[in-house]
Amino acid sequence: MVRNVAGLLPELETEDFYLLSGVEQGMRFSEWVQREKLPKFSSLTEEEVDYRLERCLKRGLVEKKTIQYEGYTLQFEGYDILALRALVEQDTISEFGSPLGVGKESDVYEVKSYKPHALKYHREGYTNFREVHKERDYTSDNEHVSWMYTARKAAEREYDILEELYPDVSVPRPIGQNRHAIVMEKMDGVELSRTKLEDAQVLGVLDLLVREVARAYEEGYVHADMSEYNVFVSEEGVKVFDWPQAVPTDHENADEFLRRDLTNIVGYFRRKYPKHVPDELESDDVAESVADGSFETVTDV
Numbered sequence: 001m002v003r004n005v006a007g008l009l010p011e012l013e014t015e016d017f018y019l020l021s022g023v024e025q026g027m028r029f030s031e032w033v034q035r036e037k038l039p040k041f042s043s044l045t046e047e048e049v050d051y052r053l054e055r056c057l058k059r060g061l062v063e064k065k066t067i068q069y070e071g072y073t074l075q076f077e078g079y080d081i082l083a084l085r086a087l088v089e090q091d092t093i094s095e096f097g098s099p100l101g102v103g104k105e106s107d108v109y110e111v112k113s114y115k116p117h118a119l120k121y122h123r124e125g126y127t128n129f130r131e132v133h134k135e136r137d138y139t140s141d142n143e144h145v146s147w148m149y150t151a152r153k154a155a156e157r158e159y160d161i162l163e164e165l166y167p168d169v170s171v172p173r174p175i176g177q178n179r180h181a182i183v184m185e186k187m188d189g190v191e192l193s194r195t196k197l198e199d200a201q202v203l204g205v206l207d208l209l210v211r212e213v214a215r216a217y218e219e220g221y222v223h224a225d226m227s228e229y230n231v232f233v234s235e236e237g238v239k240v241f242d243w244p245q246a247v248p249t250d251h252e253n254a255d256e257f258l259r260r261d262l263t264n265i266v267g268y269f270r271r272k273y274p275k276h277v278p279d280e281l282e283s284d285d286v287a288e289s290v291a292d293g294s295f296e297t298v299t300d301v
């Protein structure tokens, strides 16, 4: 797991961030950035570089390795703090709070500016990256840097999709993005998987959810990872989150993903609330009506 770096923010100095950004810049060209190149990348003197490297090493923000040369690379924590500081500087965040969730591919924390928001650090590529680290020597290739790239791309993608869907589809309002981090509205309510709906609500909630799927489809997207874990339920209704893997409706597998999403949802409701989901409700029929724009309610399909 990646440590929460928010507590380090007050003790780091501007020059520490110059150094971290310098390492980040160098990593565009190679995984391990040569010590000699750091003064140029970070606009710091030789002495400053040594001093700042020591501070950042001590805090686990960078890693050092000497193979053919003395090289440095960012730890995920170093990348986190660069994103965090940028979001603070642009006033997207003023206070850091407690964890809201740990996914397979993300860490989500509560943050505040004028009101509570959620900060999601993308971790795509992190697991692979760790395995690569364990198993081989990485002196020459550039693959390792791909964790940074993969996580940043996923965050950019999720943010763009939220911007396109909000507010027509019930998704968390996007607030800001930097590197592999996005800030969005903090959702009220709980995950669908953790609720026990009352009898009278079951079909209504299923219906609301399929309507969001249909609206997202109209707006040009299929979620493609739809499940009871990516939906929040509250007094106000449902919210669908976790969008980085969504595909446009003209993607060659879009309709297959749509069918799978609806199979997941209808299957979940049928397992958990067997008495409430009519036998004749077939997820493939729902998918078809969503795709051809004729979906109205689940009781009609």
Ligand SMILES: Nc1ncnc2c1ncn2[C@@H]1O[C@H](COP(=O)(O)OP(=O)(O)OP(=O)(O)O)[C@@H](O)[C@H]1O
Residues within 6 Å of the ligand: 100, 101, 102, 103, 104, 105, 106, 107, 108, 118, 120, 172, 184, 185, 186, 187, 188, 191, 229, 230, 241, 242, 243
């Ligand atoms: N905007 C938000 N407001 C409140 N809680 C949130 C928000 N976004 C995410 N969470 C919490 O964090 C958890 C992880 O978020 P999300 O599903 O987006 O990440 P993930 O790592 O992609 O998940 P997965 O494990 O499905 O891959 C969610 O299950 C949820 O509990």
Ligand SMILES: [Mg+2]
Residues within 6 Å of the ligand: 103, 229, 230, 242
């Ligand atoms: Mg999720």
